[in-house]
Amino acid sequence: MAIPRAAKTQRRTRIQEEKEERILEAALDVFSQNGFRGATIDQIAEAAGMSKPNLLYYFRTKEAIHRHLIDRVLFTWLEPLRAFNAEGNPESEIRSYIRRKLEMARDFPRESRLFANEVLQGAPHIEDELKGPLKELVDEKAEVIRAWARSGKIAKCDPYHLIFSIWSTTQHYADFDVQVRAVLGQDYAGEGRFEDAARFLEQLFIDGLRARA
Amino acid sequence: MAIPRAAKTQRRTRIQEEKEERILEAALDVFSQNGFRGATIDQIAEAAGMSKPNLLYYFRTKEAIHRHLIDRVLFTWLEPLRAFNAEGNPESEIRSYIRRKLEMARDFPRESRLFANEVLQGAPHIEDELKGPLKELVDEKAEVIRAWARSGKIAKCDPYHLIFSIWSTTQHYADFDVQVRAVLGQDYAGEGRFEDAARFLEQLFIDGLRARA
């Protein structure tokens, strides 16, 4: 019998665990570089070092791989926002949110690009997640920010657009990496641009949101 | 004889002009929604209301259409940055740059997404343009901003990351439109989000860059 993915025994075998991980790792490479339609199963299989039918033994369709990745990314991607703490000091909360998002752009650019590809092409696979869980989380944090503004801890501003602007500025360094590198020139060999970006963005957001008389 | 695109007569016929325009218009739709690899010639042909071979009579390959569009977008996309004026008042120059970029995100979202798709996937077709003309223009304007900062007209800041942050925040409303809509909810039916974004971003950048003692 050859029913994939632990049919009889509920427990996944060691091989399953290993191979599925290898596939997802390879697929992250390929999907983030080519988008869903641009990626081929052959590419992913080759990157994972196995034959196409072998890969399809673990994930029945291309969509299944993609969905797995998207779900995973969607979850970890929102971690920093979840950590946003109403009780904390607004200035340091915003500062560390920016830092964390920038670190993610630096350390997980493929995940960022996978997500960007998906949203850019109309989010065909995750519309519900955006309108549901994502919206709810943002609504909740927007209320926190609004409360800070009301109590005069930060300048009055639209909390939604504040969040959008933090998302966009930080993810820019992952999604538009090629452009950033091209503009900065190759003298910027290392990852120094992330430190510079952090300094700039913290200054911009902290000073831009400082409560005014 | 059937050599496309004005071989003998250098002058393009009326039909050529019309059809090429129709093709580019349709291709912009399709490419911006699906990326290069995700788009098919059949899709473009149908959107342009003609048969595939007919379309291929005007553009010999899928790449040729794409290149044509990219070149066009690359040029118009930089208009606002070119307009950036060293002699002007820093505050109003930055303000109007943001406004202009936001208007482009609102009025030409397809162009923005076409560009985003390209850069996101490693800019395989336009690396040279990014490292050449784009970098030169940005270098030039960065010098302007740096001069403003030196003379105390605005806060000291990294001009490159300032430009990146304006690009990213404004284009976000075109490229991540689905997400923005999802988060804001459908009560935001109209284009009001662009006005809100403009207000927020102007506040953020103007206050964030205000010269400090």
Added chain:
DNA sequence: CGATAATTTGACCGCTTGGTAAAACATTAC
């Protein structure tokens, strides 16, 4: 060991893809 289940392979299929060939058709120039 042997039996059973899990994994891997190679051959294959139907469909879509980018692109071509050649002839039919339309337009323009004289």
Added chain:
DNA sequence: GTAATGTTTTACCAAGCGGTCAAATTATCG
């Protein structure tokens, strides 16, 4: 008009695509 050129269509192809199948191979367990 008619000849030359420009445009459109029909039929087609080879390659690439996502995915299947059955058989071969390997791992697991008593």
